[in-house]
Amino acid sequence: MASVRLRAVAKNYGAVRAIHEVNLDVEHREFVVLVGPSGCGKSTLLRMIAGLETISGGEITLDDQVINDVPAGGRGVAMVFQNYALYPHMTAAQNMAFGLENIGMAREEINRRIAHAASTLKIEELLQRRPKAMSGGQRQRIAIGRAIVRDPKVFLFDEPLSNLDAALRVQMRIEIAKLHQRLDATMIYVTHDQVEAMTLADKIVVLSAGRIEQVGTPLELYHTPRNTFVAGFIGSPKMNIIDGKVAAITPEGVDVETPSGRLAIAAEPAGLAIGDSVRVGIRPEHMGVGKPGDGLAVVVEVVERLGDETMVYGTIGDGTSVVVKLDGTARVRTGETIPISVAATDGHLFTMDGEALRRTPAALEGLFDV
Amino acid sequence: MSSAVSRARMVRLRDGLSALAFLAPFLVFYLLFLVYPFGLGIWISFHDWELVGSFREWIGLWNYEDMFADPQFWRAVRNTLTFAAMTVPVMVGLALLLALGLNRQTRIHGALRAIFFTSNVLSVTVVTLIWIMVLSPDRGLIAQLFRSLGLEPIAFLASTTWAMPAIVATTVWWGIGFPMILFLAGLQQIPGELYEAARLDNASPWRRFTRITLPALRRTFVLVAILQVIGQLQIFGQVLIMTGGGPSQSTRSLVQTIYETGFADWQLGYASAMSLFLFVVMFVASMAQLYIARQED
């Protein structure tokens, strides 16, 4: 068993509060990904769990034991650093053995564990090499190997793939996913790459400025973001946010008058009255070309043809930029105005503060069945 | 075919010439102030050559034969090697300890770093004056310390046992700043993440020191050691001012002997021969250190 709980955990750097009373539960065998923009406190949170940063307030428990004052080495956690942090004067095997020697493990057991980790990660031929003589991807594997041999309760990863090139990143991402299945281990993983977050996570934690914005499965965050921040952070390209006013409240949801046309959104009108300002959120992939006069009138500024899909960058009446994702054969030309239609069940509605209004059951139908 | 070859040759010639043009300023200084005097020194060492006047007689290897048979010379060599053997390890070890202790980013540590480096910029006259006062058996700091403990003060510089260690202490105090800065620079190159990884790996402070810090400082170590050996084998000013080579020749150094032979006795040929000997010793010592460093890499 290895579950981690954070209760009102806070971190101050002098007068600056980097983490504001965060609560989080990480269950046994769960793969939790912390995402958020640069400087939001992901690393700080991870390092507090690792024991590399002191905890200014609150409590962190590992298997119901408070570990606030347990030194890093005694927590049973292993960390993979962004720059690998391999000991440069040791071979790969020595790097892996170091932590085990320090706790006085028998040599045979150390060798057995290294051999096992090496075969798991396919790094047998690297064992006698120094980090200097390895590529970035190979070093990454050794760093993961060093974590595995310790047989930790919790693996911590701080942007482990960000120094790799795009192709290798995809490959290592898949290997980490496999590793998680094979080891049945609890993993907490920091990234600012939302594709990594979506593909790896059982549970994503979206952080912003030291606070948790939302916790949920990848699909929950995608389909029911709690606010415009999460809506904008999850999904690529970003969700379009368009200001408008409530024009009508219908049994199916809310009709919104935008600067470029009227949109129906299947959201609960809780507390809304006709004439209220609201924000409509529509993902680029949920937009399509409609009949003339339909939906939103978008002035096309740039068209990017990627083969399988076409990205259209344009503006609407009040100058707001929008991105539309159409299929590869869409007939769109720069300068023309196209009618963009959106299914009511695909739209999101937010208050002017950015809080999401609940989507109707009709809109959510079938989304989580996968 | 042949035109291609000649074009390639032209390009190589042009590259060579432009390289030479860039090197020229340094080359001129190098030839004028290093190679030429060095060659001249060798040339002079084969002569009976008076400093002033025009008496210059080719005597072949006689200066060298004299030198190797000269007990004064061997005494100076022994003193110099003893001095270096005492100073270099103390200097290197203490500089490393200071660097380790002061490698923290607080105001106090910064101030201490500056203080330890300051003695480095003083001239040999100032340094020796300070230490002559500190070591003075009448009113010196150490003499007072001895008296307060009820001990008889020692006249360090007048004692054949203590004069050399006193000069060693003076030299270490004077020169500790620079190797300390080199070690600090080396320490600051070590990524902090390594120590964090080591903490997660349950490494004791001693293991962190021996397995991360020391290996990372190896190059700095070699550099500091070579610079120190070269520097300390040329010990001169401190001896000249503090003891004049005494008591009873116990601190006379090689450079001092060279200086007196050349500029007091005017025997420039003989002095050059001894200089060349010192050069060979320093050269061999440096190469040996570099060689050892390579072996372990």
Ligand SMILES: Nc1ncnc2c1ncn2[C@@H]1O[C@H](COP(=O)(O)OP(=O)(O)OP(=O)(O)O)[C@@H](O)[C@H]1O
């Ligand atoms: N040692 C420190 N002293 C003072 N402030 C710090 C320190 N470390 C981090 N911070 C601040 O705490 C906040 C969170 O930093 P953190 O490194 O956790 O961000 P992050 O989410 O990991 O960002 P990135 O994606 O760039 O790695 C930042 O505003 C940062 O400036």
Ligand SMILES: [Mg+2]
């Ligand atoms: Mg970070």
